[in-house]
Amino acid sequence: MTDGGEGRRVLLTNVGELVTNDPGADRDGGPLGIVRDAAVAIEDGRVAWVGPAPDAPVDDDVEVVDLGGRAVIPGFVDSHTHLVFGGDRAEEFSARMSGRAYEAGGIRSTVGATRAATDDELRARLAAFVAELHRQGTTTFEVKTGYGLSVHDEARLARLAAEVTDEVTFLGAHVVPFEYREPDGPGADAYVDLVVGEMLEACAPHSRWVDAFCERGAFTEAQSRRVLEAGRAAGLGVRVHGNQLGEGPGVRLAVELGAASVDHCTYLSDEDVAALAGSETVATLLPGVEFSTRQPYPDTRRLIDAGVTVALASDCNPGSSFTSSMPFCIAVAVRDMGMTPAEAVWASTAGGALALRRSDVGALRPGMRADLAVLDAPSSIHLAYRPGVPIVAQTWKDGRRVA
Amino acid sequence: MTDGGEGRRVLLTNVGELVTNDPGADRDGGPLGIVRDAAVAIEDGRVAWVGPAPDAPVDDDVEVVDLGGRAVIPGFVDSHTHLVFGGDRAEEFSARMSGRAYEAGGIRSTVGATRAATDDELRARLAAFVAELHRQGTTTFEVKTGYGLSVHDEARLARLAAEVTDEVTFLGAHVVPFEYREPDGPGADAYVDLVVGEMLEACAPHSRWVDAFCERGAFTEAQSRRVLEAGRAAGLGVRVHGNQLGEGPGVRLAVELGAASVDHCTYLSDEDVAALAGSETVATLLPGVEFSTRQPYPDTRRLIDAGVTVALASDCNPGSSFTSSMPFCIAVAVRDMGMTPAEAVWASTAGGALALRRSDVGALRPGMRADLAVLDAPSSIHLAYRPGVPIVAQTWKDGRRVA
Numbered sequence: 001m002t003d004g005g006e007g008r009r010v011l012l013t014n015v016g017e018l019v020t021n022d023p024g025a026d027r028d029g030g031p032l033g034i035v036r037d038a039a040v041a042i043e044d045g046r047v048a049w050v051g052p053a054p055d056a057p058v059d060d061d062v063e064v065v066d067l068g069g070r071a072v073i074p075g076f077v078d079s080h081t082h083l084v085f086g087g088d089r090a091e092e093f094s095a096r097m098s099g100r101a102y103e104a105g106g107i108r109s110t111v112g113a114t115r116a117a118t119d120d121e122l123r124a125r126l127a128a129f130v131a132e133l134h135r136q137g138t139t140t141f142e143v144k145t146g147y148g149l150s151v152h153d154e155a156r157l158a159r160l161a162a163e164v165t166d167e168v169t170f171l172g173a174h175v176v177p178f179e180y181r182e183p184d185g186p187g188a189d190a191y192v193d194l195v196v197g198e199m200l201e202a203c204a205p206h207s208r209w210v211d212a213f214c215e216r217g218a219f220t221e222a223q224s225r226r227v228l229e230a231g232r233a234a235g236l237g238v239r240v241h242g243n244q245l246g247e248g249p250g251v252r253l254a255v256e257l258g259a260a261s262v263d264h265c266t267y268l269s270d271e272d273v274a275a276l277a278g279s280e281t282v283a284t285l286l287p288g289v290e291f292s293t294r295q296p297y298p299d300t301r302r303l304i305d306a307g308v309t310v311a312l313a314s315d316c317n318p319g320s321s322f323t324s325s326m327p328f329c330i331a332v333a334v335r336d337m338g339m340t341p342a343e344a345v346w347a348s349t350a351g352g353a354l355a356l357r358r359s360d361v362g363a364l365r366p367g368m369r370a371d372l373a374v375l376d377a378p379s380s381i382h383l384a385y386r387p388g389v390p391i392v393a394q395t396w397k398d399g400r401r402v403a
Numbered sequence: 404m405t406d407g408g409e410g411r412r413v414l415l416t417n418v419g420e421l422v423t424n425d426p427g428a429d430r431d432g433g434p435l436g437i438v439r440d441a442a443v444a445i446e447d448g449r450v451a452w453v454g455p456a457p458d459a460p461v462d463d464d465v466e467v468v469d470l471g472g473r474a475v476i477p478g479f480v481d482s483h484t485h486l487v488f489g490g491d492r493a494e495e496f497s498a499r500m501s502g503r504a505y506e507a508g509g510i511r512s513t514v515g516a517t518r519a520a521t522d523d524e525l526r527a528r529l530a531a532f533v534a535e536l537h538r539q540g541t542t543t544f545e546v547k548t549g550y551g552l553s554v555h556d557e558a559r560l561a562r563l564a565a566e567v568t569d570e571v572t573f574l575g576a577h578v579v580p581f582e583y584r585e586p587d588g589p590g591a592d593a594y595v596d597l598v599v600g601e602m603l604e605a606c607a608p609h610s611r612w613v614d615a616f617c618e619r620g621a622f623t624e625a626q627s628r629r630v631l632e633a634g635r636a637a638g639l640g641v642r643v644h645g646n647q648l649g650e651g652p653g654v655r656l657a658v659e660l661g662a663a664s665v666d667h668c669t670y671l672s673d674e675d676v677a678a679l680a681g682s683e684t685v686a687t688l689l690p691g692v693e694f695s696t697r698q699p700y701p702d703t704r705r706l707i708d709a710g711v712t713v714a715l716a717s718d719c720n721p722g723s724s725f726t727s728s729m730p731f732c733i734a735v736a737v738r739d740m741g742m743t744p745a746e747a748v749w750a751s752t753a754g755g756a757l758a759l760r761r762s763d764v765g766a767l768r769p770g771m772r773a774d775l776a777v778l779d780a781p782s783s784i785h786l787a788y789r790p791g792v793p794i795v796a797q798t799w800k801d802g803r804r805v806a
Contacts, residue, residue: 090784097787098743135793291738291790328731328791335694340501381493384500387694388731390538390793 009062010399012372013039013053016069017379020050021350021363031346032380033363040072042370045399050364071379073345075139075371075395076326077352077362079167080263080284080313083129084122084157085147087113089318093292107147108178110318114147114157122160129316129324130164134403136325137373137392140352140361142167142313144211146174151199158206167356169239170203173212173219173227192223196230204234209260213241214250221249228257237357243267244289255279261311261355266290266298276308282355284311285347287332288321301338311351312344331387341384370399412465413802415775416442416456419472420782423453424753424766434749435783436766443475445773448802453767473796474782476748478542478774479729480755480765482570483666483687483716486532487525487560488550490516492721496695510550511581513721517550517560525563532719532727533567537806539728540776540795543755543764545570545716547614549577554602561609570759572642573606576615576622576630595626599633612663613639617653624652631660640760646670647692658682664714664758669693669701679711685758687714688750690735691724704741714754715747734790744787773802 018038025033039056041049049057058064092105114122126143133141143161145168148154154172161168172195180191200210210231214224218241228238238257242250244264251272254262262276263284276283283303290297303310312333316324323329330344339347353362360369374394375382382391395403421441428436442459444452452460461467495508517525529546536544546564548571551557557575564571575598583594603613613634617627621644631641641660645653647667654675657665665679666687679686686706693700706713715736719727726732733747742750756765763772777797778785785794798806 088781090780090782090788093788094744094784097737132792288790291734292788294738322785322788323790323792325791325793331694331791334500335697341497377493378491379493381497382725385493385496385695385725387691387726388728388734388791389535389726390728 007044008399009048010042011039011056011058011062011064012042012067012072013056013064014066014068015039015053015072017071018050018364019071019073019345019349019380020365021074021346022365025050025365030342032342040364040370040372042399045370047364047366047368047370049366067374069378070393071375071377071382072364073137073373073375073380074349074362074364075373075397076137076348077356077358078133078138078141078314078326079261079311079352079355080286080315081141081143081324082146082315082317083126083143084145084161085110085114085318086117086122086125087318093322107175107319110147111149111177115150115153119156119160122157123163126160126164131403132324134395134397135392136327136390137395138324138326139371139395139397140167140356140358141165142169142209142356144169144171144174145203146171149174149177151194151202154199155202155206158203162206166208168207169209169211170200170207170231170236171211171213172199172203173224175213175218188219188223192219192226195227200230200234204231204236207236209239210234210236211239211241214253215242215245215248217245221253224250224253228253232257239263243272247272251275255281260357263313263315264289265303266295268298273302273306273308276303277306282309282311282351284313284355285333285337286313286315286321287329287337288323289315290336291332292321292323297336299338300333300343304339304343309351309354310343310347311355312348313352313355327383327392328388330383334384341381344384345380370396372396410447411802412451413445414442414459414461414465414467415445415470415475416459416467417469417471418442418456418475420474421453421767422474422476422748422752422783423768424477424749425768428453428768433745435745443767443773443775445802448773450767450769450771450773452769470777472781474778474780474785476540476776476778476783477752477765477767478776478798478800479540479751480759480761481536481541481544481717481729482664482714482755482758483689483718484544484546484727485549485718485720486546487529487548487564488513488517488721489520489525489528490721496725510578510722513550514552514580518553518556522559522563525560526566529563529567534806535727537798537800538795539730539793540798541727541729542774542798542800543570543759543761544568545572545612545759547572547574547577548606549574552577552580554597554605557602558605558609561606565609569611571610572612572614573603573610573634573639574614574616575602575606576627578616578621591622591626595622595629598630603633603637607634607637607639610639612642613637614642614644616644617656618645618648618651620648624656627653627656631656635660642666646675650675654678658684663760666716666718667692668706669698671701676705676709676711679706680709685712685714685754687716687758688736688740689716689718689724690732690740691726692718693739694735695724695726700739702741703736703746707742707746712754712757713746713750714758715751716755716758730786730795731791733786737787744784747787748783773799775799
């Protein structure tokens with residue numbers, strides 16, 4: 001295990017293909033900024049230098065790590081996950097995929113199991129997910145609340161998520177909880193009152209973002225707007241779940257509110273695409289959802305050709321997408337969503353960073369965090385070319401090996 | 404690293420879910436023969452006992468391994484791979500997926516690179532693939548020749564494959580090599596003369612199986628029959644590549660010749676399905692091929708409902724399916740081929756064993772090889788539920804940990 005932080009200097013050399021995401025670095029001018037036979041110098045956990053290996057600065061104090069011709073990419077930035085939850089829904093998944101009815105499932109079962117879980121149980125599970133993400137090359141990840149749906153439990157989830165990432169999203173507006181939806185319950189608007197009041201107040205200190213699921217069956221445009229505006233007023237950045245199950249107001253609302261990202265984007269009108277293209281809002285696509293629910297895939301070509309910035313994320317959650325694998329998302333995006341391998345690699349690194357408005361991750365150029373994945377492959381194309389194969393051989397975060 | 408061979412006795416205990424593939428073991432009577440809260444006793448590399456953990460035989464000489472509630476399945480049996488080859492075709496893959504023309508690719512480029520590679524180069528690559536298979540829970544795998552296409556090179560590939568597996572398949576009839584297909588070349592029938600003569604003689608000593616690619620653009624029914632009958636006469640078992648690109652004679656020929664398996668089966672007539680159902684020939688489906696070539700998936704429901712025995716395999720090869728991941732094949736088979744998670748797990752373990760006519764692998768009951776995979780998950784459903792995630796935590800072969 002090599003330690004590259006705290007003044008330590010490391011040179012990763014004999015990199016067969018280096019994806020920098022710095023277009024200036026690529027002799028072909030492609031978006032991945034590829035340098036062949038490259039080296040990366042790391043100092044104090046940051047990238048100090050990148051370039052052709054023979055030009056690398058070497059002195060006696062540098063620890064040299066020979067990567068044997070392997071490819072190196074920026075660490076994946078997974079901008080959409082729901083990793084704090086309790087319970088297991090494998091049987092529900094099996095029933096759905098087998099065409100059998102299953103009564104006891106749904107988000108309600110996860111909310112019940114999450115509320116019932118202790119902090120330490122949730123913490124242990126989160127720690128296992130973080131290790132799993134690192135093993136697969138993910139170095140930055142967002143985590144949403146949304147399985148607590150009470151002031152106490154949402155604040156608990158935000159606090160636990162903040163123990164493992166800076167990118168915590170308050171998603172009290174995930175779904176209206178059962179106790180509000182019962183025939184004689186207080187109803188959705190009363191729940192939104194809670195979300196924008198006491199719940200937001202309890203969660204904001206642990207969160208960077210506010211999010212709302214603006215979709216039929218979840219929250220209306222007006223309800224979503226209340227939540228997002230309240231979050232913004234509390235100093236949180238805005239992100240939106242929208243246009244997953246059909247066309248709707250999610251994308252429009254996200255663009256209007258200057259959201260960093262609108263996620264899903266499976267069903268888009270021409271107006272939605274035009275609005276995204278003229279905005280700073282990233283369209284974050286979640287191939288694991290369509291894979292795991294057998295829904296149609298979004299058409300990424302249409303977005304990219306219109307000039308929309310696209311990110312890929314896992315949406316890792318126990319209901320609709322239980323993958324945490326960015327390589328898997330890349331493979332599906334290339335097979336079924338019309339992305340080229342290069343576009344998919346960019347969208348899961350630089351695209352994810354833009355979706356989180358981060359300028360310190362998602363690329364490998366001097367000054368950026370030394371967050372990267374070493375592939376057991378000669379090029380990043382192998383991420384799509386070798387679907388399901390765990391080709392991430394090493395993961396480095398802040399200049400240190402974490403997997 | 405635990406050594407369970409050579410008289411060593413090991414007890415794997417605290418197995419949350421044990422898939423035995425022994426229908427008698429399952430209280431629910433399902434094909435997976437599931438035992439909950441189970442244990443597996445291993446002696447001399449074989450399964451000595453399976454059952455509920457509290458009933459497990461324990462004494463002082465047994466090394467006890469607590470699996471912490473994880474699921475255990477029989478090691479995957481991958482009955483169809485092409486792992487001895489040289490070269491890299493990532494650029495060709497990228498061009499194909501991006502809709503760009505690519506001139507220099509195809510099987511011809513792999514044949515050229517394979518012929519040019521030294522034994523040690525091919526051996527190193529093969530060793531890396533074996534490690535990769537083990538990491539993903541595969542404990543038995545077949546390897547085909549077919550990128551040599553000369554007497555010297557086919558024999559070399561068969562010999563190298565035999566260094567890593569007992570399941571070597573002579574596939575001289577993979578494709579007619581370029582030098583025979585040139586306008587003034589000797590032609591396909593002359594190549595078949597070579598295959599059934601000198602090439603078979605050179606390869607048979609290293610091989611267990613003979614195979615032919617019976618498809619438009621490859622070998623006709625008559626040519627395939629010559630190859631398969633010659634192989635059978637030389638003592639080899641029969642397997643067939645067929646019905647990949649359209650309906651054709653492959654399945655019919657396989658059943659007629661008593662093949663252990665006919666592989667691909669993407670396009671089947673009702674007569675093909677009926678012939679398979681009345682035979683001992685396994686239909687081996689290769690989801691990685693359809694995934695990687697964007698071809699339509701075969702309809703597994705139709706086969707299973709007709710009583711056909713179905714296996715899943717990776718077809719790992721650099722052209723049409725460069726996955727070596729049986730978990731990935733399971734996830735795709737469940738999503739896109741109509742299999743239940745249980746059927747897909749069975750097909751990639753017990754099904755693969757039947758496709759190789761092996762009675763010592765593919766199930767975990769007393770007397771079988773102690774070949775198994777420990778999953779970082781509470782049930783085998785997670786193989787489909789968590790697509791792309793490397794959930795194989797440990798792999799044991801002949802009672803010893805190999806990954």
